[in-house]
Amino acid sequence: xxxxxxxxxxxxxxxxxxxxxxxxxxxxxxxxxxxxxxxxxxxxxxxxxxxxxxxxxxxxxxxxxxxxxxxxxxxxxxxxxxxxxxxxxxxxxxxxxxxxxxxxxxxxxxxxxxxxxxxxxxxxxxxxxxxxxxxxxxxxxxxxxxxxxxxxxxxxxxxxxxxxxxxxxxxxxxxxxxxxxxxxxxxxxxxxxxxxxxxxxxxxxxxxxxx
Amino acid sequence: xxxxxxxxxxxxxxxxxxxxxxxxxxxxxxxxxxxxxxxxxxxxxxxxxxxxxxxxxxxxxxxxxxxxxxxxxxxxxxxxxxxxxxxxxxxxxxxxxxxxxxxxxxxxxxxxxxxxxxxxxxxxxxxxxxxxxxxxxxxxxxxxxxxxxxxxxxxxxxxxxxxxxxxxxxxxxxxxxxxxxxxxxxxxxxxxxxxxxxxxxxxxxxxxxxx
Numbered sequence: 001x002x003x004x005x006x007x008x009x010x011x012x013x014x015x016x017x018x019x020x021x022x023x024x025x026x027x028x029x030x031x032x033x034x035x036x037x038x039x040x041x042x043x044x045x046x047x048x049x050x051x052x053x054x055x056x057x058x059x060x061x062x063x064x065x066x067x068x069x070x071x072x073x074x075x076x077x078x079x080x081x082x083x084x085x086x087x088x089x090x091x092x093x094x095x096x097x098x099x100x101x102x103x104x105x106x107x108x109x110x111x112x113x114x115x116x117x118x119x120x121x122x123x124x125x126x127x128x129x130x131x132x133x134x135x136x137x138x139x140x141x142x143x144x145x146x147x148x149x150x151x152x153x154x155x156x157x158x159x160x161x162x163x164x165x166x167x168x169x170x171x172x173x174x175x176x177x178x179x180x181x182x183x184x185x186x187x188x189x190x191x192x193x194x195x196x197x198x199x200x201x202x203x204x205x206x207x208x209x210x211x
Numbered sequence: 212x213x214x215x216x217x218x219x220x221x222x223x224x225x226x227x228x229x230x231x232x233x234x235x236x237x238x239x240x241x242x243x244x245x246x247x248x249x250x251x252x253x254x255x256x257x258x259x260x261x262x263x264x265x266x267x268x269x270x271x272x273x274x275x276x277x278x279x280x281x282x283x284x285x286x287x288x289x290x291x292x293x294x295x296x297x298x299x300x301x302x303x304x305x306x307x308x309x310x311x312x313x314x315x316x317x318x319x320x321x322x323x324x325x326x327x328x329x330x331x332x333x334x335x336x337x338x339x340x341x342x343x344x345x346x347x348x349x350x351x352x353x354x355x356x357x358x359x360x361x362x363x364x365x366x367x368x369x370x371x372x373x374x375x376x377x378x379x380x381x382x383x384x385x386x387x388x389x390x391x392x393x394x395x396x397x398x399x400x401x402x403x404x405x406x407x408x409x410x411x412x413x414x415x416x417x418x419x420x421x422x
Contacts, residue, residue, distance in 0.1 A: 012232070013228050013231065013232060014228055014229070014231075014232040014389065017224050017225055017228040017259075018225070020224065020225075020256075020258075020259060021223070021224060021225040021362065021363075024256055024258060024259075025256075029258075030258075031256065031258040031259070032258065033258070033259060040251070040262045045231075045235055045236075045242065047231075047235060047241075047242040047243065047244070047264075048228075048231060048235075048242070048244060048261065048262070049261070049262040049264075050259065050260070050261055050262070051251045051259070051260040051261070051262065053258075053260075100390075120390060121390060138392065138394045139394070139396075149390050149392075150388070150389060150390025151232065151388070151389040151390050151391070152232075152366060152389050152390055152391040152392075152393070153390055153392075153394075155363060155393075155395075156393065156394050156395055156396065159395060159396050159397065160396045163396060163397070168397065169406075169409065171396070171397060172397050172399035172405055172406065172409055173399075173405075173409050173412070173413065175395060175397050175399045175400050175405070176399050176400065176401070176402070176405040176409055176410065176413055177361070177362070177413060178225065178361060178362040178363050178400075179311075179331060179332060179360050179361025179362050179363055179364055179400055179401065180362070180363040180393075180395055180400040181349065181360075181363075181364075181400030181401040181404065182363070182366070182367065182391075182393035182395065182400070183349045183350075183364075183367050184366075184367055184370060184386060184391055184393065185350075185367065185370050185371045185374060185382070186370065186374070186379065186382060186383050186386050188383035188384075188386045188387050189386050189387065189389075189390055189391040189392030189393070190387070190390065190392040191387070193392065194383055194384075194386070194387040195380075195383065198380065198383055198384050198387055199387065201384070202384065202387055202388060
């Protein structure tokens, strides 16, 4: 199974690496990081680059597409090269997936019309503009479309989809090997759980980014 | 605060990216990925490379050191360039940390003697050979040494240390922005929780790697 993970300037690294580290451990996975050009692609902090090994054009028919999000997603919303590739790849994919604001790119490509989908909690409302039905669950499956909430949720999405594709036992083995037994030191991982003033501060800061 | 994240051939990507995505969001973080040589460093699957932007020699005195693990750790256990760098960096660091089998590299450098430390559950016993006290907690702090269990535990380690350095409120904000509200679809993330036959299978397979 060929898994294409899309990179673009100022993506969020964990959005891409969570699904990579889980889905990439499918028994027959052929994971490939793709971008418009091969070579290093800088993540949003500017301090880390992941390498795109193939161009989008070189990987026209992946079985599974993963689109990460991040602050750079905004600049991709009218990138016809990427949106055309997403539509073409989706036409033959078995699964089309996203993490975080990656779902806005799937939506901008017209792939989520009438479908339940999720995104980073700060971007959830934006999905509706493209005809998707925003759903504040951590992992949302609608047909072959699997969207995950913000950043770290790509790990849960990866394990969920791994179970669907390779069976519960294989998914459990990957969870065991990646020792995914989360014990966050705080309970502030969603807007429902975090202190209200931190949620409000994040919303205020995001108005400059998501509009 | 300068944060050096060490890369080496066949490291596990999430080991490095978990702390990067959390600790790297310290208000004054200057995160730098380092390796013996600059350029792409391939992770254990062979399908992903992260870029080392600086050599070890160029970053002699980081405030915070992060050492990931992965199958490639074994080959580094007698790499004097790396072990000497770890000892020198540790001499002036404020925090010296690891994820997964990265703790075996800290131990091989002689930095964990008499200290409580953890590692990937499959490698925990090996820590004792270097005079450390293996501790099967997810995040173990002993003085300035913070070691995390396998792969995904680097996220918990990163948030824990973020709280120590920048305060609980900042750590909660980072947890909220990375939407770290884990909802694994299975409960198999530790040898105590996973089905016994999967634990045994993983142990059997690991005998070829960890010896």
